[in-house]
Amino acid sequence: MEQAILILLISLSFSFLGFFFGYLLRKAIGRRRQGTIEEDLSRKLEQGKKEKERMLTRAKQQAQKIVQEAEKIKQQEEIKATQEREYFLRHTQDLNEKDTLLSKKEQQLAGQEEEYRRWEEKLKSGKEKILQKLEEVSGLTEKEAKEELLRRIEQESKQELLTRFRKLEAEGKERYREKAVEIASLAIQKYAPSQVEDLTTTTISLPNEEIKGRIIGKSGRNIRAFEKVSGVELIIDEAPQTVVISAFNPLRRRVAQVALEKLIDDGRIQPARIERVLEKAKEEVKEQVRQAGEAAIYKVGLVDLPPKLVELLGRLRFRTSYGQNVLLHSIEVAMLAKTMAEEIGANSAIAKKAGLLHDIGKAVDEQIEGSHVEIGIKILEKFNIEPEVITAMKSHHEDYPYESVEAILIQTADALSSSRPGARRESSEEFLKRLKDLENIAKSIKGVKDCYAIEAGREIRVLVKPEAVDDFQARKIAKEIVDRVQSDLTYPGEIKVNVIRESRIVEYAR
DSSP: OHHHHHHHHHHHHHHHHHHHHHHHHHHHHHHHHHHHHHHHHHHHHHHHHHHHHHHHHHHHHHHHHHHHHHHHHHHHHHHHHHHHHHHHHHHHHHHHHHHHHHHHHHHHHHHHHHHHHHHHHHHHHHHHHHHHHHHHHHSOOHHHHHHHHHHHHHHHHHHHHHHHHHHHHHHHHHHHHHHHHHHHHHHHHHSOOOOOOOOSEEEEEOSOTHHHHHHHOGGGHHHHHHHHHHOOEEEESSSTTEEEEEOSOHHHHHHHHHHHHHHHHHOOOOHHHHHHHHHHHHHHHHHHHHHHHHHHHHHHTOOOOOHHHHHHHHHGGGOEETTEEHHHHHHHHHHHHHHHHHHHTSOHHHHHHHHHHTTGGGGSTTTSOSOHHHHHHHHHHHTTOOHHHHHHHTTTTSSSOOOSHHHHHHHHHHHHHHHSTTSOOHHHHHHHHHHHHHHHHHHTSTTEEEEEEEGGGTEEEEEEOTTTOOHHHHHHHHHHHHHHHHHHOOOSSOOEEEEEOOOOOOOOOO
16 A cells, blocks of 8 residues: 555656646747747837838938929029019110100100191191282182182083093993903803703614514503503504604603613513503602702712702703703803803802702792792792802893892803704794693693693593592593683694593402
């Protein structure tokens, strides 16, 4: 047992010693770690102090640099202020010297003015004395003497002045006449296009004689359908391999030409297809109208016209006046007016534009009542064309008084273009007017859908609305047209009135 106690004591002793040495060891380790942290802190503090010193050094350098720059700017400003102060001092000194000089001159002028006033009074007094003596000698007052002198001068020079005035007037008229002829001749020489009369027929060449039979169709149904829808007359068998389209309306004739050429190329000619091809031809001719308008403004040199007005201008390509193509006539008037305006110093731009648009009313005069001048004025006002252009174009038929030089030039250019040899054909125009009047009579009757004057005016073909007009009313329309033609028109021979009432019933199987 004692041995066990001894072992226990020894164990406790060793445990205590182990604990004690462990404590000392841990404490030593802790002291070592604490020393390391303190060294790190010291090192970081030292680094912070060095960084602070570097930053302070840089800040001092920058501050010193800013101060130096400020001092430099201050020195420059002081130099500039000194220069300006010296300049103002010199300027003030100069002004003071000039002011002193002006004061001296004013004093001199005041003295001279006083002297002049004294002399003026002396001259006035002397003049009065001389006049008094003259009046006493002549027995006339000053006013009476002036009147007598003027009367004698007038008597002596009256005849001489009258003779000289008449001579100058005659020389001026001759000189102005020669100048006017020179300007007009120059304008014509600068723009002298060939004149080609528009006919009322169009000739189409056929590839062979067999195609004529297709155009006529069985029992003539194709040619009747074509003439009814297009409003033209087809003349066949008068010349080999040729078909002639006859119509007084150039636009209608052009549509028929395009449609017939397409039908001939395709070879399939039948009433239903004729209608479709004619509709396509109308669209194609509408595009040609637009292109004709654009070509006209390009040729004249205008670029600011609205597209709708350009299209109306293109319609003049298919409009004639006494056989003269109206679009070519308008282009010619524009170029002539422009040249004459340049020669006399007028506004050539206004003259050119007014010349091109002076007959624009003829594009729709068949659809709107009134003269083409009145219609043209309304069209140009609608498209906001310059008032100067409207003023220049509205006097070309002397319906309005001349309000500008350009208006006189437009009237002159219009006369030059229309009076040129071969430009117009009076009898043809009268014939076309009779055809238009014939169509207008039929169109004015209620229930008429469309009408066409054919056979050179010997027949008028009238299409009525089948849903609004029955057979009895169709007969009444024919009789009414006959009565009005007989009372309103003058014509040779007789005119056949052909009223057509056609009903079409269309159904679709779906």
